[in-house]
Amino acid sequence: MFASSDGRVRVECRFESDTIWLSQAAIAELYDKDVRTINEHLINIFSEGELTQNSTIRKFRIVRQEGKRQVSREIDHYNLEAILAVGYRVRSPRGTQFRQWATQTLQEYLIKGFVMDDERLKNPPVGSSAVPDYFDEMLERIRDIRASERRVYLRVREIFALAADYQPSLKETTQFFQTIQNKLHFACTGHTAAELIHKRADASKSHMGLTSYKGEEVRKGDVTVAKNYLTQDEVSELNRVVNMWLDFAEDQARRRQQVFFA
Structure with missing residues (x-):
């Protein structure tokens, strides 16, 4: 996440299949906040009915270092919907950047009727990349x-x-x-x-x-x-x-x- 030279904020994400999945720790790193804050926001998002847990949470087995040994555990990961929902609530410089980017994107959509990521379309994934390419659908x-x-x-x-x-x-x-x-x-x-x-x-x-x-x-x-x-x-x-x-x-x-x- 960064501010480009023309002042527009851009968010880069790595896609797998039709969405991305991040753990609470990764979301905390993305928005530069404590994990406990991210957890609190997610609890509120689900309790208020903004999103449902069944459709936005998936367990992935990951290997991580705990002390001197590597441990394999199943960790809850949250999809793009949940990641974006947290971005609208979190208070931090990165959260502000996210909302600026989201506002610019929504504003362009409402005014023009479309939004395009030119760089992504010009540089499609190659080889065995898991990143989906929707260029043919767009055409x-x-x-x-x-x-x-x-x-x-x-x-x-x-x-x-x-x-x-x-x-x-x-x-x-x-x-x-x-x-x-x-x-x-x-x-x-x-x-x-x-x-x-x-x-x-x-x-x-x-x-x-x-x-x-x-x-x-x-x-x-x-x-x-x-x-x-x-x-x-x-x-x-x-x-x-x-x-x-x-x-x-x-x-x-x-x-x-x-x-x-x-």
Whole structure:
């Protein structure tokens, strides 16, 4: 834990599997406090119902030096949730640094809608490292967001506003967006949006044959969206096709290539 040159505080942790586990002694060292203080905070965290012991504590056998001999004992270790919960309560310079880092991270998330650890993503674990790498998951989620209907519509409108014959009021302009959407659906499924809905909407099936929808139950607006009938593999393929097409369209715009709707 340290303050970087630009004034932002950064916390470095070593991950194993999906979380990290630290003993009370290690947490005390992390926050520069006495073990008894850490124990008191953990007791309060569990008694107040902030966390449950079953999900946050695990016993690990460790070998440690006791006097002149090495002894193997099972020691309680606490996961990342508990470690962070202690950080919000402990009073020490390191506890203050932790809260500053946590506030900066939360503030960025609330303002931008995302938080990224650039250095960690640029330097992934290699070999037999136990540190998880979620880079592929991040890319898949970005593709899905970028390929969302509203995002595509807004981006296409921005790009093709540069078209020589672009006129927002023309009926043909709206039809152009619909045509693009149909072509993208056809590229991955062999069907237009209307054909997909006609082929897969089925009242006899669970959820009308939908594979995704907003809310807890199917509504009228859900059954008229072709993407809601796609399988996970088809959604992934559609996202890739949409992203490739957007890359091409954006490249044309950056190179000032004149385009026409007609």
